[in-house]
Amino acid sequence: MIIVLIGYMASGKTSLGKKLAEKLNYDFIDLDDFIEEKEKSSVSEVFKTKGEIYFRKQESFYLKELLKDNSNIILSVGGGTPCYSNNMELILNADDVTSIYLKASISTLASKLIKKKAKRPLIAHIETEEAMEEFIGKHLFERIPFYSQAEIKVIVDNKTKDDIVEDIILELF
Ligand SMILES: Nc1ncnc2c1ncn2[C@@H]1O[C@H](COP(=O)(O)OP(=O)(O)OP(=O)(O)O)[C@@H](O)[C@H]1O
Ligand SMILES: O=C(O)C1=C[C@@H](O)[C@@H](O)[C@H](O)C1
Ligand SMILES: [Mg+2]
Known part of the structure; x- marks a missing residue:
């Protein structure tokens, strides 16, 4: 089975995905890391040198490749993955794949992202927590229709990583 973790930047896809994989004895793959390995370049560098449209094309290509795997995998995708191309449809229709939306509030996300924005090209330019909240609010408005198609939704606000992993299980x- 492949368990796909989806959600906004900093909702916890990578860190919770690793913990969940350990607990369930599944392999762990992070789509952003997978793309970086394949492209031999960081996500920020790909955005800068080749542009977001190229990144989205590669993201969709590698997602398709990974969804064909029939081993036990926790697959943490990128924050934008479900919202481009027919990616969410592919995730929902693939055999033996379950999707989980890690649902975080705007303030949870903004307080994390204001400290950790350097590696995230879409928000690297935002200066204050207030501006970050405004950006995230608008961005989530566009993205929630995709995220909320996930089969399982887990709220992550004010919970420890271990508690969230338990909730997911x-x-x-
Ligand atoms: N429940 C939690 N409690 C405390 N810290 C958390 C929790 N979940 C995630 N974090 C921390 O928040 C930061 C962002 O988490 P993480 O990198 O896993 O998010 P992500 O969804 O993979 O983001 P991106 O889409 O940018 O890759 C990390 O430093 C992580 O350790
Ligand atoms: O939310 C997004 O669109 C992104 C999230 C990251 O995981 C990376 O995939 C990239 O920075 C774009
Ligand atoms: Mg991540």
Whole structure:
């Protein structure tokens, strides 16, 4: 089975994905890391040198490739992955794939992202937490229709990583 973790930047896809994989004894793949390896370049560098449209094309290509795998994998995708091309449809229709939306509030996301924005090209230019909240609010308005198609939704606000992993396992099995 492939368990796909989706959600906004900093919702916890990578860190919770690693923990969940350890707990379930699944392999762990992070789509952003996978793209960086394949492209031999960081996500920020790909955005800068080849542009976002190129990144989205490669993201969709590698997602398709990974969804064909029939081993047990926790796949953390990028924050934008479900919202481009027919990616969410592919995730929902692939065999033996379950999708989980890690749902975080605007303030949870903004307080994390204001400190960790350097590696995230879409928000690297935002200076204050207030401006970050405004940006995230508008961005989520566009993205929630995609994220909320996930089969399972788990709220992550004010919970420890271990508690969230437990919640995910309860929902899954
Ligand atoms: N429940 C939590 N409690 C405390 N810290 C958390 C929690 N979830 C995630 N974090 C921390 O928040 C930061 C962002 O998490 P992470 O990198 O896993 O998000 P992401 O969804 O993979 O983001 P991106 O889309 O940018 O790759 C990390 O430093 C992580 O350790
Ligand atoms: O939310 C997004 O669109 C992105 C999130 C990251 O995971 C990376 O995939 C990239 O920075 C774009
Ligand atoms: Mg990540």
